[in-house]
Amino acid sequence: MSQIHPTALVAPGAELGADVEIGPFCTVGPKVRLGDGVRLISHVVIDGATSIGSECTVYPFAVLGAPPQHLAHKGEDTRLEIGDRNLIREHVTMQTGTVGGGGVTRVGSDSLYMVGAHVAHDCIVGDRVTFANSATLGGHVTVDDYVFMGGLCAVHQFSRIGRYAFVGGGGIVTKDVIPYGSVWGNHAHLEGLNLVGLKRRGFSREAINALRAAYRLLFADEGTFQERLEDVAEIHASNAEVMEIVNFIRSDNNRPLCLPEREV
Structure with a gap:
């Protein structure tokens, strides 16, 4: 009743x-x-x-x-x-x-x-x-599973937020956020991986270490971004979490990504 x-x-x-x-x-x-x-x-x-x-x-x-x-x-x-x-x-x-x-x-x-x-x-x-x-x-906007959106954050239309990503409080997101990424600021930029969230969700140390290695290579200074993406895909082809990031990036070439800030 x-x-x-x-x-x-x-x-x-x-x-x-x-x-x-x-x-x-x-x-x-x-x-x-x-x-x-x-x-x-x-x-x-x-x-x-x-x-x-x-x-x-x-x-x-x-x-x-x-x-x-x-x-x-x-x-x-x-x-x-x-x-x-x-x-x-x-x-x-x-x-x-x-x-x-x-x-x-x-x-x-x-x-x-x-x-x-x-x-x-x-x-x-x-x-x-x-x-x-x-x-x-x-x-x-598309927000995938297990995402945490901080207080007062805002996401621009048509943006994508990948699984397990973290958007910090007050962040203004105008570009796509990779799975497992952590972004902050106005406009939001990558600060690294969402390590706290990954540990809380029970990801293994091996999976986290693979993601960290792939992240460092993907956002290194050497070569072009496309070359680094292909290197990550080749080196970590058998890792499901890393390939989720690769496939997320490949799935929409028209959308810009949130990237780490470069030191000046």
Whole structure:
């Protein structure tokens, strides 16, 4: 049995799973689907064609499924899809996609979105990510699994953030961040690998050492970047983590990368 507070407004057509809790002064639109065990604490707005997976908890004043902040959007029926077991704190905003961007914004599972985090239209966000307070994505951003986004950081539209990467607090990311990388600053630059995150996630010493060796070669001063990339791919062809970085770089030659700062 679902529990709906008498002050909540649930539109006809909304689909509620088992054991859903909708607290005081929440608003749920007619195209919304809430999975089993979803909890809306109070004053939550779920709008648009939005689906939320099971056992998510949403805190007051979050707005999920509002239209995209995009001048080309003319009210088309685009979607927001949110996975399972997410903790979505106060004032978080996630918006539906645009027709030009594929029509859907996708958010994965088992993640924490702290106060004021924002996921814009057409973003693809993976599983087990953490967005600290006011971390913000522009449109069409891809954030892979296990990424940590520091407080007040912002990611430029169309950027990619690879798996296990770390974006430091206040970082302004205008270029792609390699998997396992750690970036800081305005504009953000690579400070090395996300070693703390790798250790916390249980990566072996051998895997971390291979990543460090590959990183040093990839961002050395000798030769061209393309030559160094090919050297890394040849030397570490059997290492899955290193090749994930190589394949990430090769997969989109049109996007610039966050690079280490050079000493002057």
